[in-house]
Amino acid sequence: MAKVTFNTELCKGCGLCVGACPKKIVCLSESLNAKGYHPATISDQSACIGCAFCATMCPDCVITVEK
Numbered sequence: 001m002a003k004v005t006f007n008t009e010l011c012k013g014c015g016l017c018v019g020a021c022p023k024k025i026v027c028l029s030e031s032l033n034a035k036g037y038h039p040a041t042i043s044d045q046s047a048c049i050g051c052a053f054c055a056t057m058c059p060d061c062v063i064t065v066e067k
């Protein structure tokens with residue numbers, strides 16, 4: 001199973017990864033990081049197919065996908 005992790009403090013909440021996910025499981029968190037942004041997170045880890053589209057799209061290398 002694929003595992004997606006986010007370096008939350010680097011995220012600027014731009015949402016590019018949200019739109020990139022074909023499974024629609026990446027979303028922005030309700031909480032804020034130290035910079036005051038809503039960081040990206042995953043709503044359903046078990047649904048991830050490990051395509052890494054989210055990680056490829058992120059301009060700040062926040063996302064790591066492991067298979």
Ligand code: SF4
Nearest residue numbers: 021048049051052054
């Ligand atoms: S690896 Fe693919 S399926 Fe998994 S969260 Fe990222 S874009 Fe979505």
Ligand code: SF4
Nearest residue numbers: 011012014015017058
């Ligand atoms: S693309 Fe990167 S910086 Fe933008 S919301 Fe997603 S994880 Fe955060």
